[in-house]
Structure formats: C-alpha cells, structure tokens
Amino acid sequence: MIESTSTSTSDVRWGPALWGTLVVLCGVVFLDALDISMVGVALPAIREDLNMSTSALQWVVSGYILGYGGLLLLGGRAADLLGRRRVLLVALGVFAVGSVIGGLVSSPELLIAARFVKGVAAAFTAPAALSIITTTFHEGPARNRALSIFAVCAASGFSLGLVMSGLLTEIGWRWPLLLPGPIGLAILIAAIKFVPDDGRPERNGQGYDIGGAITSTSAMLILVFTIVQAPEVGWFSALTIGGFLVTIALLVAFVAIEKRSSHPLVRLGILRSGSLVRANLGAMIFFGSYVGFQFVVMQYMQRLLGWSAIETALAFLPAAVIVAASSTKMDKIVDRFGTPRLLMLGILALVGSYVFMLGMDVTPNLVAVIIPSMLLLGVACALSITSLNIQATSGVQDEEQGLASGLLNTSLQVGGAVGLAIVTAVVSANETHVAQVTPDELLASYFPGLAVVAGIAVLGVVVSLTGILTMRRENKARALAVQPENDQRLIPVD
Numbered sequence: 001m002i003e004s005t006s007t008s009t010s011d012v013r014w015g016p017a018l019w020g021t022l023v024v025l026c027g028v029v030f031l032d033a034l035d036i037s038m039v040g041v042a043l044p045a046i047r048e049d050l051n052m053s054t055s056a057l058q059w060v061v062s063g064y065i066l067g068y069g070g071l072l073l074l075g076g077r078a079a080d081l082l083g084r085r086r087v088l089l090v091a092l093g094v095f096a097v098g099s100v101i102g103g104l105v106s107s108p109e110l111l112i113a114a115r116f117v118k119g120v121a122a123a124f125t126a127p128a129a130l131s132i133i134t135t136t137f138h139e140g141p142a143r144n145r146a147l148s149i150f151a152v153c154a155a156s157g158f159s160l161g162l163v164m165s166g167l168l169t170e171i172g173w174r175w176p177l178l179l180p181g182p183i184g185l186a187i188l189i190a191a192i193k194f195v196p197d198d199g200r201p202e203r204n205g206q207g208y209d210i211g212g213a214i215t216s217t218s219a220m221l222i223l224v225f226t227i228v229q230a231p232e233v234g235w236f237s238a239l240t241i242g243g244f245l246v247t248i249a250l251l252v253a254f255v256a257i258e259k260r261s262s263h264p265l266v267r268l269g270i271l272r273s274g275s276l277v278r279a280n281l282g283a284m285i286f287f288g289s290y291v292g293f294q295f296v297v298m299q300y301m302q303r304l305l306g307w308s309a310i311e312t313a314l315a316f317l318p319a320a321v322i323v324a325a326s327s328t329k330m331d332k333i334v335d336r337f338g339t340p341r342l343l344m345l346g347i348l349a350l351v352g353s354y355v356f357m358l359g360m361d362v363t364p365n366l367v368a369v370i371i372p373s374m375l376l377l378g379v380a381c382a383l384s385i386t387s388l389n390i391q392a393t394s395g396v397q398d399e400e401q402g403l404a405s406g407l408l409n410t411s412l413q414v415g416g417a418v419g420l421a422i423v424t425a426v427v428s429a430n431e432t433h434v435a436q437v438t439p440d441e442l443l444a445s446y447f448p449g450l451a452v453v454a455g456i457a458v459l460g461v462v463v464s465l466t467g468i469l470t471m472r473r474e475n476k477a478r479a480l481a482v483q484p485e486n487d488q489r490l491i492p493v494d
Helices: 016-050 054-082 084-104 108-136 141-171 174-178 180-194 210-233 238-260 268-272 274-304 309-315 317-326 330-337 339-357 366-393 398-430 439-490
Strands: none
Touching (some): 016 084, 016 141, 016 174, 016 180, 016 309, 054 210, 054 274, 084 174, 141 174, 141 309, 210 238, 238 268, 268 274, 274 366, 309 317, 317 366, 330 366, 339 366, 366 398
C-alpha cells in the first residue's frame, strides 16, 4: 500500500511508493499520447504502401477513436465498480497485444480493426489511470501538482512520439505501430508492482446498470461511426441521417433509464456542475480542432513540401519545448490564477497558432509561419491540458472520479472524431482528383480545412469566456455576502 493520504498529500513528503504509483500512471497516459502521435507521422507512408485514399486513411485514426470514444463512459464506470487497478492491468495487456498485431498486419481492414481494439483498451486505461490519481491525491495543491505532472507526461509522450515516429518511419511504417507493444508490457509489469490493490470497491447495494451501459455505449459507437464515415458516404445521405437519428433515440432512452435507475451508469446530477460541463466542452473543442490541424499539417509538410517523416516531426518540436519548460510551474500557476483564466489564454493561443499556419505556401516559411504557429501551439497545450484535467475532476466525490474521467475522455475523443471528420470532408471536397496535381492545387485543398479548424477553436473562446464571467459573478457574490458582516463591525456600540 502507498502512504496514507487521509490528511493530505500536500502536508507530507511524497514517499517512493507514492512517486512510483504516479510515475506508472503517467506512463499510461504517456503511452496513449505516444501511440496517437506516432501513427500521425506514419500516415503518409501507410497511405502510399497500402494504397489508401484520404477518406480511407482517416479510418486509421478514426478506428482508434471509434473504440475509445464509444466505450469511455463504460470504462470509467467499470473502474469505479470493478476496481481501478484490476481494470487498468487487463486493459494494458490488451493494448500491448493490439499494438503488436497492428504492426504485423498487411491489409487496411486488419490495420483499422487492430486500431479499434487498441481504442477499446485505451477507453479503460485512461479513466482508470486518471481516477486513481484523483482518488490518491486530495483536491487542492497536491492534486493540482499530480495532475500537472500527468498532463505534462501526456504532452511529452505526444511530442516524443512525433520524433520517434519520424525516425522509425524512415525504416518502415510498421515500427511506429509495433513500439507501443513492448512499452505497454513494461508499464504493465511496473503497474503490478507499484499500483496498490484497491480490491473490489464497496458498492453499497449498487448493481450494474445494464440498460444504461448498452444504450450509452451503442449511442457513442454509432455517433462516432456516423461522423467518421459521413465524409465518404455524404453528410446528407440516408446512412448518415439515419445514424444521427438512431443516436438521438438511444441517448433519449439512456436518459430515461438513468432517471429511473437506483444505481445509474451516469448520475445525471453530475452534469449540474457548470465547471465540469465547461471543461468537457472545452476538451471537445480543443482536441477536435487539434486533431484536424495535425491531419492537415502532416499532409501539407510531407505531400506538398516533400519533408521526410523526421523533418515533419521536428517541426512540432518547439511546441514540446514550451510544454516541457513550463511543466514544473503549471501547478503553481493554476493555484494562483485558476483554471478559467488559463483556459481562456490557452484557447486564444490555439486560435493564434491556427491563424499563423494559414500563411503557409508552396515553399516553407519557417520564421513567419511554421515556428510561430508551433510556439503558440505549445503555449496552448501547456495552459489548457492541465487546466482541463483539474477542472473536470474538481468537486467530484471519490466514488465518481472514474465517471468524471470517463466523461472528460469521451469529450476529447468525440471532439476528435467530429473535428477530423469535418476537416477530412472539407479537404477531400477541395482535392483535385487527377493523376497529376500541381502544388498550388494541393495547397488550395488545405486552406479550407485549416479555416474550419480555426473556426472550431473560436468556439472554445466563447466557452472559456463563460467560465471567466461565471467566476467573476461568484467572486462578486462572495464579496457581497461578506460585506454585511464587515459593515456590522463598524457600527459603534453604546
């Protein structure tokens, strides 16, 4: 067992066991981010070797998102009910096996299937890891510090994944897909040693909400599937419209079931928290815009500029440097300024990054376009990722931390699916489908996609602004509540 946190982990020094637990959990999110970024750099090579179109290529990413986003609510609740350690260990094993299979297959269909299985596994590892942190470290400075380290490891995994994928893709695109396998196995072995056994949680009469699990999981799977296949079959096709209608019907049924259930999969009352809802909306917008941005920029750098995989990866390195440089200070910055202000600044930096990239041309412009864009992207990640994790889990009881974590990660993945599907549809619609495409024609197909990405990020400014206004109203209300007491002290007593 780790050191007791019954008082507060901020009141005592973190011992080796506590650090060991945190390092392993950070390794889990590091692995997830590493896997996503490594596949992103390898996409052009996969496209060429397997002869995939732009719309088909997105399924290498979307297959993962489909499994991830579709099962996150169930994964988060499973961690709460079955035991977070147990869920984490099993899912890590599946993730490692899926990585090896994905790196060995030779057909697009099998590759996409392997990516789906890995997404399902990540749907259980991510909320389990985050909820172990939030139940181990008490809310406040200790948890902020732990979540700051957790977020930095996610960003570092993503950045390192870009560089490693660039190097490995030069050898062959299979290597970036294979590497997460042994890393996942190493983390699994470490988790067995360092993550404490929480046993089977006391459910206090709670059972399994089978109806809620079936309807919510089905709704998320159909929603994500409908979104990612819409660019190929058409947004107004019968299949797409039918998919959205079925999703709505399942969500209505899910809400009805949750209202009547004595042990719901998702306690709907948790959504009364304005800060939690804003964090989830912010996560959806942040990741949705970023996934679309990465897809377009990777294609631009490798297909149009002719950069190698490693050159493309190094272009994203300035963002990683910003995140790493700020890592030791983010928890203190959050404690001082609060998450609403930092989210506003982070989203504004995100918009600025996308606007700079709109200045791209058929020849690379490092000084005026690419480097400023990547620096602002690093600022956006440093400010936003930690703040979103803290805000989404603050004020939530320990027994619902898995649920809160699942909601946050669901928002991230659904946002990613929506953003990628929309951007892919826009880019595909503007592509010139002929054997020989001029550089100007190829460049022209990328601009609308980036414009959409910037527009999605602007929605994040609106959401973060509501957080600022709410914080000001709450501060004003607290000040007014204290004022009469202060005035009373000034009244002279006869």
